[in-house]
Amino acid sequence: MDLFYSSTRSSEVKVKASEAILKGLADDGGLFAPERIPAMDKSLKELAAMDYKQVAYEVMKLFLTDFTEEELRSCIDKAYDSKFDTDEIAPLVKADGAYYLELFHGATIAFKDMALSILPHLLTTSARKNNVKNDIVILTATSGDTGKAALAGFADVPGTKIIVFYPKNGVSPIQEKQMVTQKGDNTFVVGIKGNFDDAQTGVKNMFNNKELAQTLDAAGFQFSSANSINIGRLVPQIVYYVYAYTRLLGDGEIAADETINVVVPTGNFGNILAAYYAKNMGLPIGRLICASNENKVLYDFFESGTYDKNREFVLTTSPSMDILISSNLERLIYKIAGMDAKANKKFMDSLKTDGKYSITDDMKKELADFYGNYASEAETAGIIKAIYEDTGYVIDTHTAVAAKVYKKYVQDTKDTTKAVIASTASPFKFTRSVMDAIDKAKYDAMSDFELVDELSKIANVVVPQAIEDIRTAPVRHDRVCDKTEMEATVRDILGV
Numbered sequence: 001m002d003l004f005y006s007s008t009r010s011s012e013v014k015v016k017a018s019e020a021i022l023k024g025l026a027d028d029g030g031l032f033a034p035e036r037i038p039a040m041d042k043s044l045k046e047l048a049a050m051d052y053k054q055v056a057y058e059v060m061k062l063f064l065t066d067f068t069e070e071e072l073r074s075c076i077d078k079a080y081d082s083k084f085d086t087d088e089i090a091p092l093v094k095a096d097g098a099y100y101l102e103l104f105h106g107a108t109i110a111f112k113d114m115a116l117s118i119l120p121h122l123l124t125t126s127a128r129k130n131n132v133k134n135d136i137v138i139l140t141a142t143s144g145d146t147g148k149a150a151l152a153g154f155a156d157v158p159g160t161k162i163i164v165f166y167p168k169n170g171v172s173p174i175q176e177k178q179m180v181t182q183k184g185d186n187t188f189v190v191g192i193k194g195n196f197d198d199a200q201t202g203v204k205n206m207f208n209n210k211e212l213a214q215t216l217d218a219a220g221f222q223f224s225s226a227n228s229i230n231i232g233r234l235v236p237q238i239v240y241y242v243y244a245y246t247r248l249l250g251d252g253e254i255a256a257d258e259t260i261n262v263v264v265p266t267g268n269f270g271n272i273l274a275a276y277y278a279k280n281m282g283l284p285i286g287r288l289i290c291a292s293n294e295n296k297v298l299y300d301f302f303e304s305g306t307y308d309k310n311r312e313f314v315l316t317t318s319p320s321m322d323i324l325i326s327s328n329l330e331r332l333i334y335k336i337a338g339m340d341a342k343a344n345k346k347f348m349d350s351l352k353t354d355g356k357y358s359i360t361d362d363m364k365k366e367l368a369d370f371y372g373n374y375a376s377e378a379e380t381a382g383i384i385k386a387i388y389e390d391t392g393y394v395i396d397t398h399t400a401v402a403a404k405v406y407k408k409y410v411q412d413t414k415d416t417t418k419a420v421i422a423s424t425a426s427p428f429k430f431t432r433s434v435m436d437a438i439d440k441a442k443y444d445a446m447s448d449f450e451l452v453d454e455l456s457k458i459a460n461v462v463v464p465q466a467i468e469d470i471r472t473a474p475v476r477h478d479r480v481c482d483k484t485e486m487e488a489t490v491r492d493i494l495g496v
């Protein structure tokens with residue numbers, strides 16, 4: 001049965017999956033949401049006998065119903081290949097009384113690789129299906145991590161180019177090195193003299209520039225974004241949870257139909273929303289445990305029913321979760337408002353004007369599947385050290401937030417249902433914070449690369465290729481422009 005997507009802000013919009021992927025965001029500013037959550041049509045036992053790619057196909061085909069089998073399998077094959085350093089793509093590791101689902105074995109050793117590896121192929125396939133002849137130009141402003149993951153995903157994908165702007169003096173030296181060494185003839189990385197907001201404003205202005213769009217069209221190009229609200233990034237994430245569950249089943253760790261809990265370190269609410277969709281597809285998930293760092297706007301929301309972004313923004317050691325507006329939460333609000341676009345729009349308008357909104361009591365009841373909590377900076381460091389000392393397993397700072405919140409959950413609820421913790425980054429990506437947590441006095445004076453070698457030794461894990469690349473790879477991008485010259489730079493790159 002065909003599945004359509006409608007806007008979370010108006011009921012008139014109804015598009016196919018490929019159109020939703022191409023557009024990213026609905027014209028009314030809403031997100032595309034599936035008009036229903038499809039039920040799984042293979043048994044968990046059947047899925048347990050499949051590998052990651054096969055499970056991905058079985059899940060994604062139910063959401064991307066206008067893709068042919070051949071198209072979808074081709075996208076999956078191109079995405080989940082030797083770019084990942086393990087055959088399992090997402091290995092499950094048992095440690096400290098939980099199962100860690102390692103989502104960081106891709107090109108940039110963080111979980112955004114999982115979706116950004118396949119998005120370029122979903123996007124170019126969607127373009128073909130909708131008779132778009134232009135090359136797709138991905139335009140992104142980044143404060144570090146997403147830019148690199150997008151570059152790695154789009155590098156050398158035929159029919160695409162990617163241009164990434166970053167604040168020249170506003171990212172870490174390692175993040176900059178990762179981006180400026182990016183391979184691929186279709187990749188372009190530009191440092192701007194300005195901050196992240198300048199970069200983002202510049203990109204937004206180009207997206208809204210009709211004259212520029214016409215010039216591009218005449219030259220055979222059109223802009224698109226790799227934004228995390230695209231359903232082409234959301235749907236591939238549902239696979240994680242179906243895969244994790246069926247591995248547990250296949251390995252005899254759980255009985256048939258046994259319920260599991262999942263714990264997700266959360267920022268933009270994409271990953272945990274995918275887990276919620278998996279539950280709604282029929283996967284036996286009990287509680288969805290939403291873990292925040294000190295930017296605990298989601299914890300407060302689950303406690304009180306009021307989402308309030310009016311607060312101080314805290315810089316933490318889990319920077320990918322330093323977010324005050326969790327964009328993907330809108331899809332949950334829409335769903336628990338009974339898919340009432342008008343009601344949802346009211347909440348979002350109020351978020352825009354007042355920075356907050358409060359949901360109704362009936363909606364609050366719909367949140368019983370969720371449990372929210374947060375970990376302070378000291379708790380995050382403490383749990384990294386404790387798990388390392390007890391088990392030898394080393395986790396990154398984001399995963400540590402989830403590990404700590406899971407402990408709080410068990411303490412609060414006495415619920416000892418088996419739990420899968422989404423492990424969203426390799427500890428090698430946040431080496432300094434991780435090593436400081438383990439023994440600051442010992443490691444404080446060491447250089448970043450000394451720490452990498454030390455981590456490899458104590459964790460007994462080889463240094464990932466992504467880190468070796470930064471050590472040795474030559475710089476391939478040295479463009480710098482003023483924040484007022486971004487459009488001119490894009491024109492220059494594209495020759496228009």
Ligand SMILES: *Cc1c(COP(=O)(O)O)cnc(C)c1O
Pocket residue numbers: 110111112145265266267268269270271272320321398424425
């Ligand atoms: C982006 C990110 C998160 C947050 O994921 P959301 O889907 O935005 O909630 C958590 N951990 C890491 C390492 C990330 O890069």
